[in-house]
Amino acid sequence: RMNRERWAQLKSLFEKAVELEGAELDTFLADLLDAEPDLHTELQALLAADATEDSAVDRDPGQFLDGQGASLEVERGDVADPDSDVRIGSRIGPWRVDARIGEGGMGVVYRAARADGAFDQSVALKVLRRGMDTEGILARFRSERQILASLEHPNIARLVDGGMTDDGLPWFTLEYVQGRHLTAYCDEQRLSVDARLDLFETVCAAVQYAQERLVVHRDLKPSNVLVADDGTVKLLDFGIARVLSDDGAGASGITTVVGGPRALTMAYAAPEQIEGGTITTATDVYALGTILYELLSGFRPRDLAEDGAPRRPSDLITRTEHTVSDARSAEPARLRRRLAGDLDTICLKALREDPARRYATAGELLEDLRRHREGRPVHARPDTFAYRASRFVRRNRAAVVGTAAAALLVITTAGFYTVRLAEERDRAQLAAAEAQEVTEFLEDLFEVSDPSESMGRTITAAEVLETGRER
DSSP, X not given: OOOHHXXXXXXXXXXXXXXXXXXXXXXXXXXXXXXXXXHHHHHHHHHHHHHTSOTTOOOOTTHHHHSTTOBSSOOOOOOSOGGGOTTTTOEETTEEEEEEEEEOSSEEEEEEEEOSSSOOOEEEEEEEOTTOOSHHHHHHHHHHHHHHHHOOOTTBOOEEEEEEOTTSOEEEEEEOOOEXXXXXXXXXXTOOHHHHHHHHHHHHHHHHHHHHTXXXXXXXXXXXXXXXXXXXXXXXXXXXXXXXXXXXXXXXXXXXXXXXXXXXXXXXXXXXXXXXXOOOHHHHHHHHHHHHHHHHHSSOTTTTOBTTBOOOGGGGOOTTOOHHHHHTTSOHHHHHHHHTTHHHHHHHHHTOSSGGGSOSSHHHHHHHHHHHHTTOOOTTSOOOHHHHHHHHHHHTHHHHHHHHHHHHHHHHHHHHHHHHHHHHHHHHHHHHHXXXXXXXXXXXXXXXXXXXXXXXXXXXXXXXXXXXXXX
């Protein structure tokens, strides 16, 4: 959902600005800066991003704001004619600019090498674009440089150097990372779900490190996560990141962003970013949830949403869906089973529209993923006895199977001997009864020879035996 009034105002300003040139445009922007500094900054970013579009494409000036992929930041990519850049071959500080490798709404990124002879090193050098040196953009650029200086994490691109160019533009250098965007790397390597989760958990840990230092990235997406050939993950581009203020943070500990323009990439932006709402650490969680959804299912949640709500990732894996499954080294049925349950629930919780119902931090998302992979109950699912029991069995499968087998053996053995003992008891009881019957029979048989029974008549042995035979 969009803040229609805000977007309508920005679109109207954009359509006016693209029709102006030279002094007229400068006057228009100066007046806007005095009246609406935030709108001025956003419009500058739009104009800069619009300038990077292919000039040969004939399109309506307002189309930039209307497209499904509208963004205030341009995706990193190759430029149309990088060799025409006058900075290539020049020196910026101690660095020699070798090639232009990308650009965004406010800066151009070059590959550069140390040129003062002190030592050999390649870096990515980012310099503010000419025409973007307004007060707001300069502040944002300096903020990015300061944020990077405060972050020392093995999975966050490290700040190396910084300064001002001879023509008065700020620049900084980062360690040069040669790799592929996260989703492209995973698909090209045909990584399994577990291998993808390994990389994603590394991203979550890096984002959590930044959040613990009150930094929210605000533009997390696969193109801002590079994976080197050796599998090393590097988080890039804190260009629109902001330092949070913990003044008055609520009981949840969620903090809010301090000022700044709204810059975003629509496909990964949280609803509160689009609507101009309060930015919190949960804003980055939404972007992480979108990345996770895409890593697992091959789709973005907004692409196939129903009534505004994302579908479960496992529902997207049909029996005929082999392209996505092959990229994850699995059969469709197996992939669907792997995603169903915990992973579905974790993705959907990270993507909830209300920030208060999401994971509050990247660390909470990371913990639930680890709990899932360890077979423990995840916090995103109801804590029922049946669910906890199923997680216990999954977590202790070998022990449970062994215990069940031992129990079955004990029960079977006990049953066997119980039956045997019962049979022996019955036979003993029968033998005793038979013995008693024989005793009574003999006693009765010989009673006939008793004079009191025979009435004085002599009973022969033959008669006794005959009586016994008849009985």
